[in-house]
Amino acid sequence: MRGLTHFITTWMLIILFVAIVFMIYQEANQPETVYVGEEATEASELHPVVEKAKNDLIDQASEIDIDVIITDDVRSKERQDELYARGRSKEGTIITHAQGGESYHNYGLAIDYAIKDNNGNVIWDIHYDGNDNGESDWFEVAEIAKDIGFEWGGDWQHFKDYPHLQMTFGLSINELQKGYRPPDK
Template identity: 55%
Template sequence: MFAKYIRILIGLFLIIVLPGWLIYYYFVPPDPDELELPDGLHPLVVEKRDILIGRAGEAGIPILITDGYRTIEDQNQLYERGRSQPGKIVTYARGGESLHNFGLAIDFALLNKKGNAIWDMQYDGNRNGKRDWAEVVTMAKQEGFQWGGDFKGSFKDYPHLEMGFGLSLRELQRGEKPPLP
Protein backbone atom coordinates (compact mmCIF):
# COMPACT_ATOMS: atom_id res chain seq x y z
CA MET A 1 0.00 0.00 0.00
CA PHE A 2 2.82 2.40 0.92
CA ALA A 3 4.60 1.65 -2.39
CA LYS A 4 1.39 2.61 -4.24
CA TYR A 5 1.42 6.10 -2.65
CA ILE A 6 5.09 6.52 -3.45
CA ARG A 7 4.40 5.67 -7.11
CA ILE A 8 1.53 8.18 -7.16
CA LEU A 9 3.74 10.89 -5.66
CA ILE A 10 6.52 10.18 -8.14
CA GLY A 11 3.98 10.22 -10.97
CA LEU A 12 2.59 13.58 -9.82
CA PHE A 13 6.11 14.96 -9.61
CA LEU A 14 6.90 13.81 -13.14
CA ILE A 15 3.60 15.14 -14.53
CA ILE A 16 3.31 18.46 -12.65
CA VAL A 17 6.54 19.63 -11.07
CA LEU A 18 9.23 18.49 -13.51
CA PRO A 19 7.65 20.02 -16.68
CA GLY A 20 7.12 23.31 -14.84
CA TRP A 21 10.74 23.38 -13.76
CA LEU A 22 11.93 22.56 -17.29
CA ILE A 23 9.74 25.29 -18.76
CA TYR A 24 11.08 27.74 -16.19
CA TYR A 25 14.69 26.70 -16.75
CA TYR A 26 14.61 26.81 -20.53
CA PHE A 27 12.11 29.57 -21.31
CA VAL A 28 12.21 32.09 -18.46
CA PRO A 29 15.31 34.27 -18.86
CA PRO A 30 17.41 34.84 -15.77
CA ASP A 31 17.46 38.22 -14.09
CA PRO A 32 20.33 40.20 -15.68
CA ASP A 33 21.35 41.42 -12.22
CA GLU A 34 22.00 37.81 -11.16
CA LEU A 35 24.23 36.87 -14.11
CA GLU A 36 27.86 36.05 -13.42
CA LEU A 37 29.60 38.02 -16.14
CA PRO A 38 33.26 38.50 -16.97
CA ASP A 39 34.83 41.94 -16.88
CA GLY A 40 36.37 41.79 -20.34
CA LEU A 41 36.83 39.76 -23.47
CA HIS A 42 37.59 36.04 -23.28
CA PRO A 43 41.37 35.48 -23.77
CA LEU A 44 40.88 33.46 -26.99
CA VAL A 45 38.64 36.21 -28.43
CA VAL A 46 41.40 38.73 -27.63
CA GLU A 47 44.00 36.52 -29.29
CA LYS A 48 41.90 35.95 -32.42
CA ARG A 49 40.90 39.64 -32.57
CA ASP A 50 44.57 40.64 -32.61
CA ILE A 51 45.38 38.03 -35.27
CA LEU A 52 42.48 39.32 -37.39
CA ILE A 53 43.68 42.93 -37.11
CA GLY A 54 47.17 41.82 -38.18
CA ARG A 55 45.99 39.66 -41.08
CA ALA A 56 43.68 42.38 -42.37
CA GLY A 57 46.49 44.94 -42.12
CA GLU A 58 48.85 42.65 -44.06
CA ALA A 59 46.19 42.47 -46.80
CA GLY A 60 46.10 46.27 -46.92
CA ILE A 61 42.77 46.47 -45.07
CA PRO A 62 43.07 48.49 -41.87
CA ILE A 63 40.22 47.74 -39.49
CA LEU A 64 39.04 49.20 -36.22
CA ILE A 65 37.42 47.19 -33.45
CA THR A 66 34.51 49.44 -32.53
CA ASP A 67 33.17 47.39 -29.66
CA GLY A 68 34.00 44.37 -27.53
CA TYR A 69 32.91 43.51 -24.02
CA ARG A 70 29.81 45.40 -22.87
CA THR A 71 28.33 45.70 -19.41
CA ILE A 72 24.62 45.09 -18.86
CA GLU A 73 24.17 48.87 -18.53
CA ASP A 74 26.03 49.53 -21.78
CA GLN A 75 23.91 46.93 -23.57
CA ASN A 76 20.68 48.40 -22.22
CA GLN A 77 21.72 51.89 -23.35
CA LEU A 78 22.46 50.55 -26.82
CA TYR A 79 19.11 48.73 -26.83
CA GLU A 80 17.29 52.01 -26.11
CA ARG A 81 18.78 53.65 -29.21
CA GLY A 82 15.95 54.04 -31.69
CA ARG A 83 13.41 53.31 -28.97
CA SER A 84 13.43 55.75 -26.04
CA GLN A 85 16.63 57.45 -27.27
CA PRO A 86 17.33 59.16 -30.62
CA GLY A 87 18.89 57.20 -33.46
CA LYS A 88 18.14 54.05 -35.36
CA ILE A 89 17.76 50.62 -33.80
CA VAL A 90 21.13 48.88 -33.72
CA THR A 91 20.36 45.86 -31.53
CA TYR A 92 17.49 43.68 -30.44
CA ALA A 93 19.41 42.33 -27.45
CA ARG A 94 18.82 43.74 -23.98
CA GLY A 95 21.40 43.50 -21.22
CA GLY A 96 22.32 39.85 -20.63
CA GLU A 97 21.06 38.79 -24.07
CA SER A 98 24.19 39.59 -26.10
CA LEU A 99 27.42 37.64 -26.40
CA HIS A 100 29.14 41.01 -25.91
CA ASN A 101 27.99 40.78 -22.26
CA PHE A 102 29.84 37.47 -21.92
CA GLY A 103 33.07 38.74 -23.51
CA LEU A 104 32.56 36.60 -26.60
CA ALA A 105 31.88 39.19 -29.34
CA ILE A 106 33.46 42.12 -31.10
CA ASP A 107 32.27 44.60 -33.73
CA PHE A 108 34.49 46.03 -36.44
CA ALA A 109 34.63 48.75 -39.08
CA LEU A 110 36.93 49.37 -42.00
CA LEU A 111 39.25 52.36 -41.99
CA ASN A 112 39.32 54.40 -45.21
CA LYS A 113 42.40 56.13 -46.64
CA LYS A 114 41.81 59.13 -44.34
CA GLY A 115 41.67 56.83 -41.28
CA ASN A 116 37.93 57.26 -40.76
CA ALA A 117 35.76 54.33 -39.70
CA ILE A 118 33.36 53.23 -42.43
CA TRP A 119 30.80 50.46 -42.69
CA ASP A 120 30.69 50.39 -46.51
CA MET A 121 30.45 46.73 -47.48
CA GLN A 122 31.33 47.56 -51.13
CA TYR A 123 34.55 49.47 -50.34
CA ASP A 124 37.76 48.17 -51.96
CA GLY A 125 40.45 50.24 -50.29
CA ASN A 126 43.28 47.86 -51.14
CA ARG A 127 42.15 47.91 -54.79
CA ASN A 128 42.43 44.17 -55.39
CA GLY A 129 38.99 43.86 -57.00
CA LYS A 130 37.44 42.30 -53.87
CA ARG A 131 35.23 43.95 -51.28
CA ASP A 132 37.33 44.59 -48.16
CA TRP A 133 34.38 43.75 -45.89
CA ALA A 134 34.02 40.28 -47.41
CA GLU A 135 37.77 39.72 -47.15
CA VAL A 136 37.76 40.60 -43.43
CA VAL A 137 34.73 38.36 -42.79
CA THR A 138 36.50 35.45 -44.55
CA MET A 139 39.61 35.98 -42.40
CA ALA A 140 37.47 36.20 -39.26
CA LYS A 141 35.72 32.92 -40.06
CA GLN A 142 39.12 31.29 -40.63
CA GLU A 143 40.06 32.41 -37.12
CA GLY A 144 36.94 30.77 -35.65
CA PHE A 145 34.51 33.70 -35.50
CA GLN A 146 30.89 33.45 -36.55
CA TRP A 147 29.64 36.45 -38.49
CA GLY A 148 26.47 38.41 -37.66
CA GLY A 149 25.72 38.68 -41.39
CA ASP A 150 24.97 34.95 -41.32
CA PHE A 151 22.37 35.30 -38.55
CA LYS A 152 19.04 33.63 -39.30
CA GLY A 153 15.99 35.87 -39.38
CA SER A 154 15.48 39.41 -40.54
CA PHE A 155 18.16 41.17 -38.45
CA LYS A 156 21.64 40.87 -39.89
CA ASP A 157 24.43 42.34 -37.75
CA TYR A 158 27.14 42.92 -40.35
CA PRO A 159 29.87 44.40 -38.09
CA HIS A 160 29.41 41.64 -35.48
CA LEU A 161 31.85 38.74 -34.93
CA GLU A 162 31.43 36.22 -32.12
CA MET A 163 32.81 33.01 -30.66
CA GLY A 164 30.17 31.00 -28.86
CA PHE A 165 32.38 27.98 -28.06
CA GLY A 166 29.38 25.74 -28.76
CA LEU A 167 27.38 27.25 -25.90
CA SER A 168 23.93 28.71 -26.39
CA LEU A 169 22.98 32.08 -24.96
CA ARG A 170 20.70 30.26 -22.51
CA GLU A 171 23.59 28.09 -21.30
CA LEU A 172 25.76 31.16 -20.81
CA GLN A 173 22.95 32.88 -18.92
CA ARG A 174 22.64 29.82 -16.68
CA GLY A 175 26.30 30.04 -15.71
CA GLU A 176 28.12 27.74 -18.13
CA LYS A 177 31.51 29.12 -19.09
CA PRO A 178 33.57 28.66 -22.23
CA PRO A 179 36.90 26.90 -21.75
CA LEU A 180 39.98 28.97 -21.11
CA PRO A 181 43.02 28.45 -23.37
Protein backbone atom coordinates in the same frame (compact mmCIF):
# COMPACT_ATOMS: atom_id res chain seq x y z
CA MET B 1 12.72 -21.68 -25.73
CA ARG B 2 16.36 -21.63 -24.74
CA GLY B 3 17.37 -20.40 -28.20
CA LEU B 4 14.87 -17.54 -28.03
CA THR B 5 16.18 -16.46 -24.59
CA HIS B 6 19.75 -16.50 -25.90
CA PHE B 7 18.70 -14.48 -28.97
CA ILE B 8 16.91 -11.84 -26.85
CA THR B 9 19.82 -11.61 -24.38
CA THR B 10 22.31 -11.19 -27.22
CA TRP B 11 20.25 -8.39 -28.80
CA MET B 12 19.80 -6.66 -25.44
CA LEU B 13 23.56 -6.71 -24.92
CA ILE B 14 24.13 -5.31 -28.41
CA ILE B 15 21.60 -2.52 -27.80
CA LEU B 16 23.17 -1.75 -24.42
CA PHE B 17 26.63 -1.64 -26.01
CA VAL B 18 25.44 0.71 -28.78
CA ALA B 19 23.73 2.95 -26.21
CA ILE B 20 26.92 3.17 -24.12
CA VAL B 21 29.04 3.96 -27.19
CA PHE B 22 26.52 6.64 -28.22
CA MET B 23 26.60 8.23 -24.74
CA ILE B 24 30.40 8.28 -24.72
CA TYR B 25 30.41 9.83 -28.20
CA GLN B 26 27.87 12.48 -27.16
CA GLU B 27 29.86 13.38 -24.04
CA ALA B 28 33.11 13.60 -26.00
CA ASN B 29 31.50 15.98 -28.50
CA GLN B 30 29.92 18.31 -25.96
CA PRO B 31 31.65 21.65 -25.60
CA GLU B 32 33.89 21.70 -22.58
CA THR B 33 32.39 24.24 -20.24
CA VAL B 34 33.10 25.54 -16.79
CA TYR B 35 30.38 26.42 -14.32
CA VAL B 36 31.33 29.67 -12.61
CA GLY B 37 28.07 30.37 -10.83
CA GLU B 38 25.13 32.65 -11.43
CA GLU B 39 26.76 35.71 -9.84
CA ALA B 40 29.58 35.75 -12.40
CA THR B 41 27.43 36.79 -15.35
CA GLU B 42 29.45 39.73 -16.66
CA ALA B 43 32.90 39.69 -18.15
CA SER B 44 35.43 42.45 -17.62
CA GLU B 45 37.63 41.44 -20.55
CA LEU B 46 37.56 39.38 -23.70
CA HIS B 47 37.86 35.63 -23.36
CA PRO B 48 41.53 34.70 -24.07
CA VAL B 49 40.64 32.72 -27.21
CA VAL B 50 38.56 35.62 -28.54
CA GLU B 51 41.35 38.09 -27.68
CA LYS B 52 43.89 36.02 -29.64
CA ALA B 53 41.48 35.62 -32.57
CA LYS B 54 40.85 39.39 -32.58
CA ASN B 55 44.59 40.06 -32.81
CA ASP B 56 45.00 37.43 -35.54
CA LEU B 57 42.15 39.06 -37.48
CA ILE B 58 43.77 42.49 -37.32
CA ASP B 59 47.15 41.05 -38.38
CA GLN B 60 45.77 38.98 -41.27
CA ALA B 61 43.69 41.88 -42.57
CA SER B 62 46.74 44.15 -42.39
CA GLU B 63 48.64 41.67 -44.57
CA ILE B 64 46.16 42.39 -47.39
CA ASP B 65 46.19 46.15 -46.76
CA ILE B 66 42.96 46.38 -44.77
CA ASP B 67 43.07 48.44 -41.58
CA VAL B 68 40.55 46.87 -39.18
CA ILE B 69 39.41 48.79 -36.12
CA ILE B 70 37.71 47.05 -33.21
CA THR B 71 34.90 49.41 -32.25
CA ASP B 72 33.44 47.39 -29.38
CA ASP B 73 34.19 44.31 -27.34
CA VAL B 74 33.06 43.60 -23.76
CA ARG B 75 29.87 45.45 -22.81
CA SER B 76 28.16 45.86 -19.49
CA LYS B 77 24.48 44.98 -19.23
CA GLU B 78 23.76 48.68 -18.78
CA ARG B 79 25.58 49.59 -22.00
CA GLN B 80 23.75 46.79 -23.82
CA ASP B 81 20.42 48.16 -22.56
CA GLU B 82 21.40 51.65 -23.82
CA LEU B 83 22.09 50.22 -27.29
CA TYR B 84 18.86 48.22 -27.18
CA ALA B 85 16.90 51.41 -26.43
CA ARG B 86 18.01 53.02 -29.73
CA GLY B 87 15.14 53.08 -32.16
CA ARG B 88 12.76 52.03 -29.40
CA SER B 89 12.53 54.30 -26.37
CA LYS B 90 15.36 56.57 -27.62
CA GLU B 91 16.04 58.23 -30.96
CA GLY B 92 18.05 56.42 -33.57
CA THR B 93 18.03 53.24 -35.58
CA ILE B 94 17.63 49.80 -34.06
CA ILE B 95 21.12 48.32 -33.92
CA THR B 96 20.56 45.29 -31.68
CA HIS B 97 17.84 42.91 -30.64
CA ALA B 98 19.70 41.86 -27.50
CA GLN B 99 18.98 43.42 -24.13
CA GLY B 100 21.47 43.46 -21.26
CA GLY B 101 22.62 39.91 -20.49
CA GLU B 102 21.40 38.63 -23.87
CA SER B 103 24.47 39.49 -25.94
CA TYR B 104 27.71 37.57 -26.34
CA HIS B 105 29.38 40.95 -25.77
CA ASN B 106 28.25 40.75 -22.13
CA TYR B 107 30.32 37.60 -21.67
CA GLY B 108 33.52 38.65 -23.44
CA LEU B 109 32.78 36.47 -26.47
CA ALA B 110 32.06 39.11 -29.15
CA ILE B 111 33.64 42.06 -30.91
CA ASP B 112 32.45 44.63 -33.44
CA TYR B 113 34.67 45.98 -36.20
CA ALA B 114 34.91 48.74 -38.75
CA ILE B 115 37.40 49.65 -41.48
CA LYS B 116 39.76 52.60 -41.65
CA ASP B 117 39.73 54.09 -45.14
CA ASN B 118 42.82 55.37 -46.97
CA ASN B 119 42.30 58.82 -45.40
CA GLY B 120 42.33 57.38 -41.87
CA ASN B 121 38.57 57.74 -41.35
CA VAL B 122 36.70 54.95 -39.57
CA ILE B 123 33.91 53.76 -41.87
CA TRP B 124 31.11 51.20 -41.84
CA ASP B 125 30.78 51.03 -45.63
CA ILE B 126 30.37 47.36 -46.50
CA HIS B 127 31.13 48.08 -50.18
CA TYR B 128 34.41 49.97 -49.68
CA ASP B 129 37.41 48.47 -51.54
CA GLY B 130 40.40 50.34 -50.15
CA ASN B 131 42.96 47.73 -51.18
CA ASP B 132 41.67 47.92 -54.78
CA ASN B 133 41.43 44.19 -55.37
CA GLY B 134 37.85 44.27 -56.64
CA GLU B 135 36.38 42.86 -53.41
CA SER B 136 34.67 44.56 -50.49
CA ASP B 137 37.15 45.00 -47.65
CA TRP B 138 34.30 44.41 -45.21
CA PHE B 139 33.52 40.99 -46.66
CA GLU B 140 37.21 40.10 -46.91
CA VAL B 141 37.53 40.76 -43.17
CA ALA B 142 34.40 38.69 -42.49
CA GLU B 143 35.90 35.74 -44.42
CA ILE B 144 39.16 35.99 -42.47
CA ALA B 145 37.18 36.12 -39.23
CA LYS B 146 35.16 33.03 -40.15
CA ASP B 147 38.35 31.16 -41.07
CA ILE B 148 39.74 32.02 -37.63
CA GLY B 149 36.59 30.67 -35.94
CA PHE B 150 34.26 33.63 -35.51
CA GLU B 151 30.58 33.55 -36.37
CA TRP B 152 29.71 36.64 -38.43
CA GLY B 153 26.51 38.61 -37.85
CA GLY B 154 26.31 39.33 -41.59
CA ASP B 155 25.40 35.67 -42.12
CA TRP B 156 22.37 35.86 -39.85
CA GLN B 157 19.00 35.42 -41.53
CA HIS B 158 16.71 37.75 -39.60
CA PHE B 159 18.92 40.63 -38.51
CA LYS B 160 22.11 41.32 -40.44
CA ASP B 161 24.67 42.66 -37.96
CA TYR B 162 27.59 43.32 -40.30
CA PRO B 163 30.05 44.67 -37.70
CA HIS B 164 29.46 41.76 -35.28
CA LEU B 165 31.77 38.78 -34.71
CA GLN B 166 31.30 36.23 -31.93
CA MET B 167 32.57 32.91 -30.65
CA THR B 168 29.89 30.94 -28.83
CA PHE B 169 31.94 27.83 -27.97
CA GLY B 170 28.66 25.94 -28.38
CA LEU B 171 27.07 27.82 -25.47
CA SER B 172 23.69 29.49 -25.74
CA ILE B 173 22.87 32.81 -24.11
CA ASN B 174 20.65 30.85 -21.71
CA GLU B 175 23.63 28.72 -20.62
CA LEU B 176 25.81 31.80 -20.22
CA GLN B 177 23.09 33.44 -18.10
CA LYS B 178 23.10 30.35 -15.87
CA GLY B 179 26.83 30.75 -15.27
CA TYR B 180 28.41 28.38 -17.80
CA ARG B 181 31.59 29.58 -19.52
CA PRO B 182 34.02 28.14 -22.06
CA PRO B 183 37.42 27.12 -20.70
CA ASP B 184 40.23 29.66 -21.06
CA LYS B 185 42.13 27.62 -23.63
